[in-house]
Amino acid sequence: MTDQANVTEKVIEIIAEQAVLEPSDVSVDMSLEDVGIDSLGLVECIFAIEEAFDISVPFNANDPQESDFDISSVASIVTGVEQLIREQKS
Amino acid sequence: MKRVVITGAGTINALGHDVPSTFEAMREGRCGIGPLDIRDVDRLGIKIGGQVHGYEPEERFNRQQIALYDRYTQFTLIAAEEAIQQSGIRFEGELAATSGVILGTSGGGLTTQDENYRAVYEEGKNRVHPFVVPKLMNNAACSHVSMQYNIKGPSFTVASACASSNHAMAQAFSFVRSGMAPVMVTGGSESMLCFGGIKAWEGLRVMSKDACRPFSATRNGMVQGEGAGIFVFEEFEHAKARGAEILAEVVGYAMSSDAADIVMPSKQGAARAISGALKNSGLNKSDVGYINAHGTGTAANDKTESAAVADVFGTHADKLMMSSTKSMHGHLIGGTGAVELLACIMALKDGIIAPTIGYEEPDPECALDVVPNVAREAKVKAALSNAFAFGGLNAVLALQKF
Structure with a gap:
């Protein structure tokens, strides 16, 4: 589950489930706002990502912009997850 | 009554x-x-x-x-x-x-x-x-x-x-x-x-x-x-x-429900509780010298609460003091309003305003006098105590000096 295609696929699956969409409706260039995920949904996504990849995501809901984890788009989340997997699984 | x-x-x-x-x-x-x-x-x-x-x-x-x-x-x-x-x-x-x-x-x-x-x-x-x-x-x-x-x-x-x-x-x-x-x-x-x-x-x-x-x-x-x-x-x-010593008088309260979101606070819900407490107690805005804020230290609460107070009090918002003692004792969740009422009693009875400690840098979205870091002496006629819960359930108490 650590190669790029699989990470992207899994992250999209998590986000789509949270947004009550089909994975095919979610593309990597979309923002969470585009897919209709609010702040509470975001916290749930992060939890699901942590569980799926067995990683810990540095994210504080008080100030998402200031967190080390970039949530500006699906692609940035995938990049962040890949980096965390490298750091935390090595 | x-x-x-x-x-x-x-x-x-x-x-x-x-x-x-x-x-x-x-x-x-x-x-x-x-x-x-x-x-x-x-x-x-x-x-x-x-x-x-x-x-x-x-x-x-x-x-x-x-x-x-x-x-x-x-x-x-x-x-x-x-x-x-x-x-x-x-x-x-x-x-x-x-x-x-x-x-x-x-x-x-x-x-x-x-x-x-x-x-x-x-x-x-x-x-x-x-x-x-x-x-x-x-x-x-x-x-x-x-x-x-x-x-x-x-x-x-x-x-x-x-x-x-x-x-x-x-x-x-x-x-x-x-x-x-x-x-x-x-x-x-x-x-x-x-x-x-x-x-x-x-x-x-x-x-x-x-x-x-x-x-x-x-x-x-x-x-x-x-x-x-x-x-x-x-x-x-x-x-x-029976000749009891009186610490302060409780003069009113209001409760409101945001009916909006299970965790995000609402400015309107908070403002309705604050203005409701003024109305229920018969206090004028200008009577209120101190507010013990809900002031949790989260991004969402503090800016929403500041905006609600500014909305209710208008120009008087710049004259009153509002501190959060949670900076000192933490958030006691269901017990927090009770410990925070002590700060209101201290303000009314002793004329000492408890500070908001840990204050480092002004936030333009919280531009009230939050009594940063150091307690202050001030004569206060009336005080409010705010509490805004998850689930959008709000309750504000109004007290006055006896």
């Missing part, structure tokens, strides 16, 4: 084991938040809290009592003893039959739940102590106060998360004001600083790992606390007749 006065106050919290030591800490802007000393703290991401230190249950209660008293009940009884002793009231005859106890808590006997879930799930035990249920129930503290002091009138527990104590005290106030009860013992208690209690909050990702800095641009979340605050609310003529 009857007038309602406070004739007794008691507390135990991270700042002190009684009211005088808590007032002293608030005057000095002391921080009661520090490293948590609890089981399995190494498995927590959040390792700080406003914990009550230097407290040994065995020094206050006997073995049979400890078997029945969860930590939140112990805190309640310690605070109730101080309040009722100060008030000098004795509940006998008709007074006992008509007086009641209304308390707030959110988690109730959470420590008992945590310990016993551990026993059955983690340690695989198949037997628990026979008193688990009467120890963990949310009305246990209320019932023990009523039993200990022979208080036999309307008594129950209120749960509205972070507004529990304010809802409880507002309800107690209205019982006395309406003439239904001559005296009500009220306030709230919480002891959520156990592994499960903190782990659950961690999940929400609104907790700070280092400090509670309400209204500061550098704020990064809330910090939990524990303890209790208990008060004696008494009908004025009754208090006067």
Whole structure:
């Protein structure tokens, strides 16, 4: 589950489930706002990502912009997850 | 309508084991938040809290009592003893039959739940102590106060998360004001600083790992606390007749529901509760010199609360002081309004405004006088105490100098 295609696929699956969409409706260039995920949904996504990849995501809901984890788009989340997997699984 | 006065106050919290030591800490802007000393703290991401230190249950209660008293009940009884002793009231005859106890808590006997879930799930035990249920129930503290002091009138527990104590005290106030009860013992208690209690909050990702800095641009979340605050609310003529010392007068309250979001606060809901409390108490905006803020130190609460206060008070918002004592004692969740009422009493009675400590940098979205870092002397005629809970349930109390 650590190669790029699989990470992207899994992250999209998590986000789509949270947004009550089909994975095919979610593309990597979309923002969470585009897919209709609010702040509470975001916290749930992060939890699901942590569980799926067995990683810990540095994210504080008080100030998402200031967190080390970039949530500006699906692609940035995938990049962040890949980096965390490298750091935390090595 | 009857007038309602406070004739007794008691507390135990991270700042002190009684009211005088808590007032002293608030005057000095002391921080009661520090490293948590609890089981399995190494498995927590959040390792700080406003914990009550230097407290040994065995020094206050006997073995049979400890078997029945969860930590939140112990805190309640310690605070109730101080309040009722100060008030000098004795509940006998008709007074006992008509007086009641209304308390707030959110988690109730959470420590008992945590310990016993551990026993059955983690340690695989198949037997628990026979008193688990009467120890963990949310009305246990209320019932023990009523039993200990022979208080036999309307008594129950209120749960509205972070507004529990304010809802409880507002309800107690209205019982006395309406003439239904001559005296009500009220306030709230919480002891959520156990592994499960903190782990659950961690999940929400609104907790700070280092400090509670309400209204500061550098704020990064809330910090939990524990303890209790208990008060004696008494009908004025009754208090006067027995020559009781009066700490402050409670003059009104309002409650509102955002009916919007389970966690995000609403400016309109908060503003309706604040303006409602002014209307209910008959206070003018210009009478209010101090507001004890809900001020959790989260991004969302502090800017929403500041905006609500600015909306309600208009130009007077720049003249009043609003501090969050959570920066010192942490967020006592269901007990928080009760401990924070002490800051209102100190402002009205002693003319000392408790500061918002940990304040580092102004936030243009929280541009009120938050009494940063250092307590201030000021004559205050009236004060409000805000509480805005998860679930959008709000309760604001109004007090005035007696």
